[in-house]
């Protein structure tokens with residue numbers, strides 16, 4: 158680089174940081190690796206920040222964040238009596254800006270809020286903002302295993318380095334905690350719901366404590382997933398029966414041991430009698446009896462049990478009905494510190510599902526929703542799928558006020574950019590922001606994230622935000638439009654395999670169980686004359702969903718087996734509509750490539766190229782999905798692929814022979830790509 162250019166760049170960088178811009182448009186910017194997430198505000202270190210009172214580690218962090226990043230006049234922080242400990246008020250008076258809260262966490266959140274306002278260019282004149290979180294529990298669930306792998310993780314290995322803890326405490330724990338605090342996430346379940354009992358050994362609890370000590374100053378509480386058979390495996394008891402006195406005592410002692418190490422420990426997350434995990438039903442006890450036994454051990458310390466309702470078995474009953482059938486009769490039987498944690502939909506994090514009817518049928522049981530940030534069913538960390546619209550869709554049916562909390566299955570790993578895909582970070586960000594305030598729109602959150610992560614120029618933000626907002630629907634269209642679901646490949650959930658048959662496999666683990674395509678039509682009949690899953694919804698929705706002529710088309714094949722010639726609202730037949738939706742998904746993925754290429758002047762070249770190559774994979778995968786599904790379903794419909802749409806480029810036979818050689822814990826370099 159010649160000297161002039163170098164001077165120019167330095168001058169630009171200084172101007173840019175003073176003005177708060179971070180776009181590349183007026184010159185080159187140093188490549189970024191994404192490790193700084195949305196917390197890229199240049200260090201300013203000139204702010205006058207004051208606090209009088211007794212200092213806590215969280216307040217120290219709030220002060221140092223403001224000193225480092227605030228570019229305005231004096232800011233005073235003050236602890237006030239009254240109000241929630243996480244709530245805060247920011248207002249200006251004659252002496253400058255003041256942040257008040259009843260708790261140190263509130264002051265920390267206030268500090269991050271003020272910085273976010275500055276860094277997104279919000280109007281700060283006569284500022285007076287009062288904020289309180291919509292949910293008390295805003296928790297990330299890590300599906301991380303003791304060996305460092307992450308179930309359904311596509312961003313490298315676990316953040317927790319169990320092998321070197323507690324002696325070595327990686328700096329990333331604090332960076333992780335800081336990122337969470339900056340968006341209001343206040344809890345982390347450290348390990349996989351398919352929990353190894355070994356998490357409860359003395360040696361491992363000391364490691365958990367070391368992490369908890371790092372997270373605490375940022376207001377992030379530590380929780381762990383426990384295996385229901387732990388008393389047998391770790392405690393060498395002959396049983397794990399929740400009504401056995403010795404078992405109850407073992408859990409009490411274990412919980413006391415944990416609180417001896419971690420006085421503010423949050424509690425347990427439990428996956429029981431689900432997908433082969435042990436649980437109370439092994440002893441003829443109910444989920445409530447199992448959960449309440451753990452709850453009794455935790456209650457003395459203020460801890461909670463998050464008991465998952467993700468249960469289904471290889472029975473004749475429609476899988477979509479099973480969680481409700483098992484949990485609804487237990488309504489009101491759970492101890493007060495048990496919260497039933499329910500996935501947003503009745504099956505399993507599909508690109509689109511109706512909400513789980515348990516949310517409206519459990520009337521006397523505290524519930525929380527579990528969303529998935531890691532894109533197990535949405536193209537892993539290869540596809541751009543901004544998930545805020547999915548969560549908003551859920552809240553349209555289940556009001557946030559009816560929930561105790563919100564959990565998100567994390568998409569973080571030890572990849573440099575944390576999430577594998579730079580845009581995966583937007584889901585982490587949006588999860589926190591929406592857990593704090595589900596009233597925010599998907600667009601507002603996307604805009605905030607873009608401005609902080611990349612650049613605030615509207616020529617960049619407007620089109621890229623548009624791409625984000627359309628991205629989830631595009632994935633639905635090229636994977637499973639019109640209510641199709643679970644037609645993924647066997648063994649991993651990346652690509653399509655609607656034809657998949659595995660001799661001896663559980664029928665509810667095979668795509669044909671879900672799509673039910675035959676010569677007459679396609680879709681799962683869950684109407685009153687079918688599996689009657691519709692009856693689990695409130696009457697008005699039951700009627701709406703149950704009638705093929707009123708069922709919203711996005712749920713059509715979820716609730717009905719529909720003839721190929723059925724007239725859709727567009728005037729097309731079902732078959733033609735299916736063709737158009739798949740095709741639309743593909744053209745959206747292509748459009749995203751164009752949008753991103755036009756963003757090149759605004760993004761440093763490394764992140765630009767990373768996203769560009771991911772979008773290329775996404776487009777190819779979209780074509781793979783479309784060609785596979787349409788050509789396979791055409792063998793039933795007997796109809797030609799609609800003439801107006803792009804012709805298939807792959808042979809069905811080739812795609813049927815193709816096996817992607819990946820494990821559950823990897824993101825492939827590409828899918829079918831002949």
Ligand code: BDP
Nearest residue numbers: 308309350351428467505506
């Ligand atoms: C499914 C995942 C599986 C999880 C399970 C769960 O495929 O890896 O263990 O959910 O949530 O989506 O328990």
